Amino acid sequence: MKTLRNHLILFDAECPMCRIYTQAFVKSGMLDERGRTAYQDVPAQACPMLDRQRAVNEIALVNQETGEVTYGIESLFKVFAASFPVLKPLFLFRPFIWLMSRFYAFIAFNRRVIIPTPVAKNSYELQPTFRPDYRIAYLLVTWVLTAVVLSAYAPLLQGLLPEGNAYREYLICGGQIVFQGFVITIIDKTKRWDYLGNMMTISFGGALLLLPALLLAQWLTLPPFFYAAWFMAVAGMMLLEHIRRSKLLELGWILTVSWVAYRILILLFILLSH
Numbered sequence: 001m002k003t004l005r006n007h008l009i010l011f012d013a014e015c016p017m018c019r020i021y022t023q024a025f026v027k028s029g030m031l032d033e034r035g036r037t038a039y040q041d042v043p044a045q046a047c048p049m050l051d052r053q054r055a056v057n058e059i060a061l062v063n064q065e066t067g068e069v070t071y072g073i074e075s076l077f078k079v080f081a082a083s084f085p086v087l088k089p090l091f092l093f094r095p096f097i098w099l100m101s102r103f104y105a106f107i108a109f110n111r112r113v114i115i116p117t118p119v120a121k122n123s124y125e126l127q128p129t130f131r132p133d134y135r136i137a138y139l140l141v142t143w144v145l146t147a148v149v150l151s152a153y154a155p156l157l158q159g160l161l162p163e164g165n166a167y168r169e170y171l172i173c174g175g176q177i178v179f180q181g182f183v184i185t186i187i188d189k190t191k192r193w194d195y196l197g198n199m200m201t202i203s204f205g206g207a208l209l210l211l212p213a214l215l216l217a218q219w220l221t222l223p224p225f226f227y228a229a230w231f232m233a234v235a236g237m238m239l240l241e242h243i244r245r246s247k248l249l250e251l252g253w254i255l256t257v258s259w260v261a262y263r264i265l266i267l268l269f270i271l272l273s274h
Contacts, residue, residue, distance in 0.1 A: 003029050004082035009075065010050075010060040012128070013038035017115045018059065030083045040126075056126045058108060073097070073104040106141075109134040113197030116248050135193050139177060142200040147173045149207035149214070156217055156227040162270055172266055173203065176259075183258045184251075191249055198245045199259070206238045235263075 009031060011018040022036045039055045049067045050060060058072030061079065070078055077091040077100075090096055107114070109131040150169040154161065177196060184195045213230045216222070242256050 002082055002085070003032055004035070004079055005032050006064045007031065007035060007078075008062045008064055009036045009079070010039035010042060010055050010062065011036060012056065012059075012111075013040045014117050015111055015115070016117065017111055022059075025079060028083075030079050052126060053129070057129050058104075072108070073101045076104070105131075106134055106137060110138045110197060113138070113194060114201055116198055116245055118248050130193065132193065135197055138197060139200050142204040143173050143177060144170070146200070146203045146207040149210055152214055153210050153227070153231070156213070157224050157231070160224045160228050162273075164270065168270075175266070176203070176262055179262050180255065180259060183255060187254055188251065191251065195246075195249060195251065195255065198249065199242070202238050202241050202245065205241070206234050209234045209237065 009022055009025065011022040013019070022031075025031045026033060026036055039050075039052070039060065042050070047062055047067065047069070049069050050062065051069070051071075054060070054071055055069075059075050061070045061075035063069070077097075081088045081091050109128065112128060113135075147170040150173070151166065154164065154169065177200070180199055181192065181196055184192045210231065213227055217227070239256070239260065242259055243253075246252065246255055
C-alpha cells in the first residue's frame with residue numbers, strides 16, 4: 001500500500017467519527033504519521049489557501065508542498081487513489097463522483113446527530129453549517145428504513161400483537177417525528193433539528209439491532225415470546241440512549257417521558273382497536 005506523503009488531512013476535533021477514520025488512515029499507512037491534525041489546531045497563517053468554514057463542513061486535505069487544498073469526497077478519493085491506484089479510474093468517473101459527493105454530504109452535515117458530542121460552553125467558534133435539506137433527508141431516510149425493518153419484524157410477534165396493515169409501522173414512525181417535533185418546539189425550538197436527528201438515529205439504531213433476530217428467524221422456528229423479549233431488550237437500550245443524548249443536548253427529562261408516552265399510547269391503541 002502506497003502512502004500519500006506530504007499531505008495533511010484536517011479533521012473536526014469535536015467529531016468522534018472524524019477522529020476515528022482519519023486515525024485509521026494513519027495507522028493503515030495511507031497517510032504518514034504526521035498526516036492528520038484537527039483543523040482547530042491549524043493557525044490561519046499556516047495555510048492561507050484554506051477556506052476554514054468549508055474545512056469545518058467538508059474534510060480538507062492540504063498538499064504541504066504546493067498549498068493546494070481539496071475538500072470532502074475529493075479529499076478522500078485522493079487518499080484512496082494513492083493507496084489503491086487500480087481504483088483511480090472509478091474516482092474519476094463523474095456519475096460516481098456525483099453520487100458519492102451527495103452521500104458524503106448526507107453524512108457530513110448530519111455527523112453531529114449520528115455520533116453526538118456534548119454541548120460545550122467553550123466550543124470552537126467555527127461550527128458545521130446547518131443544512132435543513134440534508135437534515136430533512138436524514139429524517140426521511142431513517143424513518144423509511146426503520147419502518148421497513150419493523151414491518152418485517154411485526155409478523156414474528158404473531159399472537160402477541162394484532163396484525164396490522166402494510167403501512168402501520170410507517171405511520172407509527174412518522175407520527176413519532178411529528179409528535180416529538182411538537183414537544184421539542186414547545187420546550188426549545190432552537191434545538192428542534194438536533195433533537196429530531198438524534199431521535200431518528202436512535203430509532204434507526206434500534207432497527208439495526210433487530211436484524212440479527214430477523215436473520216435468526218430464517219433458520220430457526222422460535223416462539224413469539226423470544227422475539228418479544230428481544231424487542232423489549234432493544235427498546236430498553238434505545239431508552240438509555242435517548243436519556244444519554246437528551247442530557248448531551250441539555251434537554252432534561254420531558255422529551256424522554258413524551259417519547260415513552262407516545263410508544264405506550266400507540267401500543268394501547270393497537271391492542272384496544274382489535
